[in-house]
Amino acid sequence: MIDLIRNTQVPANLMQSAARGALSVPAGEMIEILVYLTLHHKVFGEQASLTLASWDEKACIVAAGDPRTSPEVLGYFVSLENMRTHLLPALAENPSVTEDSLLQLAVSGSRSVVEALFASARVKSSPGLLQVLQSNPNMQPEELAEIGRKLYPLEEQPAAAEVKENEVDATDPVVDETVTRYLQENAEELAAEKDKPFQPIGMVGESGGPSSGEGKSPPTEDHGDVVKSDAEKAAAAAHAKKHAPVHEVKRDSTLQKIAKLDVKGRIALAVRGSKEERSILIRDGTKLVALAVLESPKVSDGEVENFAQQKNVLESVLRAIPMKRRFAKNYNVVRNLVFNPRTPLDLSLGLMKNLLIHDLKNLSGNKEVAETIRKLALRMFKQKMEKKD
Helix, strand or coil, X not given: CHHHHHCCCCCHHHHHHHHCCCCCCCHHHHHHHHHHHHHHCCCCHHHHHHHHHCCCHHHHHHHHHCCCCCHHHHHHHHCCCCCCHHHHHHHHHCCCCCHXXXXXXXXXXXXXXXXXXXXXXXXXXXXXXXXXHHCCCCCCHHHHHHHHHHHHHHHCCCHHHHHHHHHHHHCCHHHHHHHHHHHHHCHHHHHHHCCCCCCECCCCCCCCCCCCCCCCCCCCHHHHHHHHHHHXXXXXXXXHHHCCCHHHHHHHHHHHHHHCCCHHHXXXXXXXXXXXXXXXXXXXXXXXXXXXXXXXXXXXXXXXXHHHCCCCCCHHHHHHHHHCHHHHCCHHHHHHHHHCXXXXXXXXXXXXXXXXXXXXXXXXXXXXXXXXXXXXXXXHHHHHHHHHC
């Protein structure tokens, strides 16, 4: 039946029954028919959409979790515009649902979407999805802390392998040449900013700051309990630091190491350093340092895909990414830039022409981006659909 409908070989009265979900076909096929009509049929699409919205929950969950379900149905269910959170646990564990689809939910999903993703075993075993969840403003502090604990064993190589890698990097002529060239090309700007300290964007509390009690009057005798509570907190904090997991100690050590470097030293580290160091330095408030990360011969496409969707990087970083042909040819990078509300409007408008139909549809309903972007995405989506018909 779905093939007959696709080939427009079904009379109007039967199409109307299909849009109302009244055909005698298996539940999975009925859902596929409704999704097809919703996305592709001008006359019966609205009715099919309404029918689909109230379709049997159990049948939808079965379809969402079945690897044999058509990609179009899975794509419809997993899109932000059509998201029903009760389907998300099944979708997240379905191997036929691409990680890219889940990435978009992780970036812009609501609190209920975030909770469902964070409960997924698949998400918890994916460094890419966990990294993207970190940038979602709906994440809770305790969840962010758990992600931090999980990322270290998932992403880091064994210590011996890391030492070996660093030894190779230290003598890599390509890396050394990149550092030298970058410093020479930006010598004038470097001279002007040579004393600028490390000020990471969006990493509150990680680079130090005044004590929360600064400027307060000392407690009186009547507040003995408060004094005792503060002392206990201080002792607990010291104990927690002493017994912190290895990866947290390492991260603190990395931040301290970076904070001690001047601009030139941070540039060299951005080109020569590890993935963890690049993930911190890309958020450096000094433009020269952040852009140096993109010059590193070691930076991977996966890292840049993540950079492209981050909201805590300089706009100059987002502008620089598509200027490099290697990254401009990566569809995930382009899509992430357009979906990133921090990407400059003119850049997003220029990149939108490269988006696929389903991403244009999702973009048109993404309220995080500018209204201009949403309207143009909708117009482009309709134009491409008309050509397709």
